[in-house]
Amino acid sequence: MKIAVAAENALVIYFGETINPDTLARVRQAVTIIESELEEYLVDLIPSYASIVIIYREEKIRPAALRRLLREHLANSETVPSNSGKRVELPVYYSIESGPDLQLVADYHGIDVEEVIHRHSNSEYLVYAIGFAPGFAYLGEVDAALATPRRSTPRLRVPQGSVAIADRQTAVYPSPSPGGWNLIGRCPTPMFSLQSSPQMPVSVGDTVVFVPVSKKDFIRLGGEL
């Protein structure tokens, strides 16, 4: 664990250098501890793969004192595995129609489309981080046999609900946006809605499983093509 300055009112804690479930478990556990023990000093937290940015009330605590408290509270947490998050099933209509890069991903690895669908939907993914856009969850890790680099030219508009792969990460685009990931299907579940509570079906540390559904079920579940 390493603590560095991030801004006049922010510190960043680094827990490791790689993407792996153990590091994520430490990040999640630290978030829980910081929220319960240091709440009075907090403005906001940004957890990611292996780090947490802590934005603090500079009028309430000096950075040196906060560092000390963080070390104190997080020192004992090194070995305790964090409790697992919830398991979320997300339906996906995999097809060329809903995932224009499905064939490209298959060709890239010399396998057929069915194999891509099978491998993508037969893995459990951890939610490693949320960011980039409201409700955008970074999921990992994708089967090495499906890892596909980002498109050389990003699309100007990726449709809402698009299920995509970039290297060994996968995600569902919560709203239409530009994007360079490879699109392999479409999910009808809203990934971010201000009207819902919670606003997102997933949070960092949850496990996501993609369940293939037919076009008919996709439409019935509220999906749009």
Next chain:
Amino acid sequence: MNGSGFYVIRPGMHSLIQDLGRQGCYRLGLTTGGPADKLSFLWANRLCGNRAHSAALEITFGGMEMEATDETRIAITGAQAPISIDGKPVDNWRSHHLGKGSRLTIGTASRGARIYLAVSGGFQIPPTLASVATVTREAIGGLKGTALNKGDFLPFIPTGKDRDFALPPQLRPTMDSAAPLRVIPGWRAADLPRALKRDFFYRSDDRLLSLSADSNRMGYRLSGEPLADIDRIPAAMLSEGIVAGTVQLPASGLPIIMHCDHQTIGGYPKIGTVISTDLWRLAQLPAGSRIRFTPITVANAQHIHRQTLRMFESTVPWIID
């Protein structure tokens, strides 16, 4: 709101409803938004007798025209721009009474880039996640998550004529300061090549980077000669959280200073973070401005922030009868 408000006749190039921003939503991937020049924003509300968090307008580059359907008081701060009420030129950095049916015109900004317009009591707009701050990229805040459009209606609570307040010129924030941007070295700056850091902080005057026209509330891009040894940065960084002011170093070697609409997570190497008061100043600089960076400690940065806010709070505006 029984019909009191402003009709937008000309929305200007990019005019946004803002308050102090949407706090505590980083974990949903939502940025804060809020005014790019917070100090000018605070003054606009103060001169109107409003609370600091009241909804006001950030008008980038000006070019706006509105009509009040009822009596109110407004205050305009920030960038210098010609302002008129019913065709009669008036000063900025002070409040003005507007009569029913008055037409307010804001011309093009000449010094500075962002104009702030507050209305007595603040614009009456329902908040989203406790804030009305408009973030167009997220389609959240304001009226419909967008910049103002022609025909929009901005409700306010009508106010009768009262004393007006002004801030004398010598107490106003400067709009075109050539002072360096102060940066707290941080993140993993220790791992960056020494020549790169030296070039970032101590570049000679004739080689200074300049503000790119391709800058916005999300980030200010710099153009010019790339930083030395940019290709020696250790590769493959994991994406991590970022905050306003964070200076990212993409492979181009041209830094990007993240601003009030910054995305919450980014993967570029970072050298440090511009202090908040200098971010407000940066928001008023025109494209092409030469940018110099200078290192500062956290303690000094906090001191400057505190002093600036204390100055704001202890300054008493002039009363105009």
